[in-house]
Amino acid sequence: MSRILRVDSSITGEHSVSRQLTQHIVKQLTAADPSTEVSERDLAADPLPHLTLDHLGPNAELDAFLAADTIVVGAPMYNFTLPTQLKAWLDRVVSNGTTFRYTAEGKPEGLAGGKRVIVALSRGGVYGPDQGNADFEHLESYLKAIFAFIGITPEFVRADGLNLGAEAKSRGVEQALGEVERLAA
Numbered sequence: 001m002s003r004i005l006r007v008d009s010s011i012t013g014e015h016s017v018s019r020q021l022t023q024h025i026v027k028q029l030t031a032a033d034p035s036t037e038v039s040e041r042d043l044a045a046d047p048l049p050h051l052t053l054d055h056l057g058p059n060a061e062l063d064a065f066l067a068a069d070t071i072v073v074g075a076p077m078y079n080f081t082l083p084t085q086l087k088a089w090l091d092r093v094v095s096n097g098t099t100f101r102y103t104a105e106g107k108p109e110g111l112a113g114g115k116r117v118i119v120a121l122s123r124g125g126v127y128g129p130d131q132g133n134a135d136f137e138h139l140e141s142y143l144k145a146i147f148a149f150i151g152i153t154p155e156f157v158r159a160d161g162l163n164l165g166a167e168a169k170s171r172g173v174e175q176a177l178g179e180v181e182r183l184a185a
């Protein structure tokens, strides 16, 4: 039996594209393996406080992350980066001595390898290398780096151009749903 942890962070509830995508990803993965156990963490409905020193070390979010084989993360772009709710969750998961460590030589080493992380990105604009505003992209680049830091290469599903009109939005969503089909295949 494998375990999926679904983590959502969008504040837009039933209108959320990232939630639509995480739901679809989980549906596809569980259809492929019906014995899969799914737990859900809604960081907008039940937000974590900002990190303080008291929160460092063992915590419930870290335990849930460690217990999962696959983590499906919904990551909308707010102000060119991730929602503060998702950052607070990562602040619990990126934990010295558990998900990463520094070697005697001072080199960081990820300790969470072996997990599958699938991130559903939803962005109002477009941030490709030829689109002129790649310097503003601090969502995908950040998530790629922080998961690499703990030993994981995340897979991305991207819904882009969601605030560029109704047609662009439906194209963006359709493309992302198509990517989900390929991921799960």
Ligand SMILES: Cc1cc2nc3c(=O)[nH]c(=O)nc-3n(C[C@H](O)[C@H](O)[C@H](O)COP(=O)(O)O)c2cc1C
Binding pocket: 010, 011, 012, 015, 016, 017, 018, 019, 075, 076, 077, 078, 079, 080, 081, 122, 123, 124, 125, 126, 162, 163
């Ligand atoms: C508070 C807020 C800030 C946003 N900032 C950006 C931004 O900086 N760049 C961008 O491309 N889209 C931005 N957007 C658009 C969202 O990325 C887009 O609406 C996306 O669909 C949000 O994901 P969701 O549908 O899961 O809520 C912002 C939306 C909100 C609500």
